[in-house]
Amino acid sequence: MARRLEEEEGEQDDSRVIAYFDVDCFYAQAEVLRRPYLQDRPVGVTQKFLVVTCNYVARRLGVPKMAPIDEAKRRCPDLVLINGEDLTPYRAASKIIMQVLSRFGTLERRGLDEAALDITEEVRKRFSSSINVNTFQGHLVGNVTGNAPDILSSAEASPAESETSGKVEISQSREALENRCLSLAHTASTSAEVLRRQGDFLLMVGSHLVAEMREAVEKETGYRCSSGIAHNKLLAKLACSLNKPNKQTCILPSAADNFLRPLSVRKIPGVGQRMEGTLKEMGIGIVEDMQRVSVQQLCGKFGHRVGQFLYNACRGIDPTPVVDKGHAKSLSVEDSVRNCTSLHQAKDIIQSLAPDLLARLDEDKLETGRRPQAFVVKWRVQGNWMLEHKESVLWCEL
Ligand code: DCP
Ligand code: MG
Ligand code: MG
Secondary structure: OHHHHHHHHHHOOOOOOEEEEEEOOHHHHHHHHHOHHHOOOOEEEEEOOEEEEEOHHHHHOOOOOOEEHHHHHHHOOOOEEEEOOOOHHHHHHHHHHHHHHHOOOEEEEOOOOEEEEEOHHHHHHHHHHOOOOOOOOOEEEOOOOOOOOOHHHHOOOOHHHHHHOOOEOHHHOHHHHHHHHHHHHHHOOOHHHHHHHOHHHHHHHHHHHHHHHHHHHHHHHOOOEEEEEEOOHHHHHHHHOOOOOOOEEEEOHHHHHHHHOOOEHHHOOOOOHHHHHHHHHOOOOEHHHHHOOOHHHHHHHHOHHHHHHHHHHOOOOOOOOOOOOOOOOOOOOOOOOOOOOOHHHHHHHHHHHHHHHHHHHHHHHHHHOOOOOEEEEEEEEOOEEEEEEEEEEOOOOO
8 A cells, every 4th residue: 555655646746735616506596695585495596497506405405406397396395496597697706706716826717616726835825834724624534543653644544434434524533633743843854845745734724725715705705615625636626525515625645545436437527427338338337446447448448538537537646737727718608499490490599699698798808808700609419419510700890
C-alpha cells in the first residue's frame, strides 16, 4: 500500500486545494427566494411535463428531481408547482453567485449552478499568516488515528467504514487530527516542507476558507450551496454531492481509494448511461472493477482521451487544472418538441426561441462588446439521438 501511495503521489500534485460548489436545489431555491412565504412548503419547478427540481422540503416528502408532474403530485399532493421554462432569473442568479466565488480563486464554471475553484493561493496565504486554523470544517472522508506516524498513511477509512458509510465525520477523530497537525506544524523545519508533505493540512485550512465562501455567497446573494474540498477537481466534485444541502465535505488524498472503490462507475463524472452499458458488457460495474482493467483495454474501447481519463479517474487521479474559460464562446437556446416535420413548423420553433437569444446577445454585447459571427441550428431526431447541424455565417448584424 505504501508503495502504491508513493507512486500515486509521484503522479499527482497533492499540494493543490480545489473546491467544488453546487447550489442546492437551484431553480427551486431561486423561486423560494422570490417568494419567502413558500420557505417551509414543498416547491417544485416544472419544465414541460417534468418537475426538473424541487426544494428539500419536497424531497423529504418523497419528490425526486426529474419526476413527471403527475408522479410528483401523487407523491406530494401539497406540492406547489412553479413554471421554470424562462431561465432568465436563474442565469442572473448564477452570475452573481459566480461573482462572489471568483473573489477567492480561479473559477471554472461547470454549468449554471456549479463551479470548481482552485483556492490554493488563498489557502497558502492563510497558512503562512496564521497557523492557528487547526480543525476541519464540515464532513470529512477519511480517518485519522492518534498514534500514527504520519497523517498520509493513517488517514484512510478502514474497509469496514467505507463499505457502510463511505465517510467518517470529523467529530470521531478531531482531537487526534488536531494534535497531529499541530505537532507537524511545530516540528517541520520550514512551512514549505509542511506544504509539500502534508496535503491534509492544506485541505484543513481550505475547509475553513470554503465555509467562509459559502457564508459570503449566502450573505451576499441569499443562496445556499454545498461544497466539496479535495486536491483535485474530480474528488472535489464527488465530495460536493456527499452531504447536501448546505454542507461541505472534504476527501483526504489518502482516503480517496477506499472511498472510490465501491462506487458505481456511473458516479464518475462523464460516465453516462451509454458508457455505463458498455462498461457493464466489459464486466465493469463498480470503480474497483475498473481499476483492474489496463489502460490499453480502456483506450482500445473508448479512444485514447476517454480511456486515459477513466484509467486515472478510477484511481482518484485528475491532473487537469482549474481553467477560467472566460465568457462562453457561444450562446444557445433549445427546446424539445413533439412534432416538427415541416419547414413551417421549424420556423415557428425558431421564432419562439429567438427573443430569448436576442435578449442575451444584447446583454453579452453590453458586457463584452462582441457580436455573433455565425448562426447554427442543431437538432436531434427521436430514436436516433445523433446531433445534426447546419451553420451559416451571419450576413447582417443581429
Ligand atoms: N436542471 C434541468 N434539467 C436537468 C438537470 C438540471 O433543468 N436535467 C436544472 C434544475 C436544477 C439546476 O439545473 O435546479 C441545477 O441542477 P442540479 O443537478 O445541481 O440540481 P439542483 O441544484 O436542483 O439540486 P441539488 O441540490 O441536488 O444540487
Ligand atoms: Mg445544484
Ligand atoms: Mg448542479
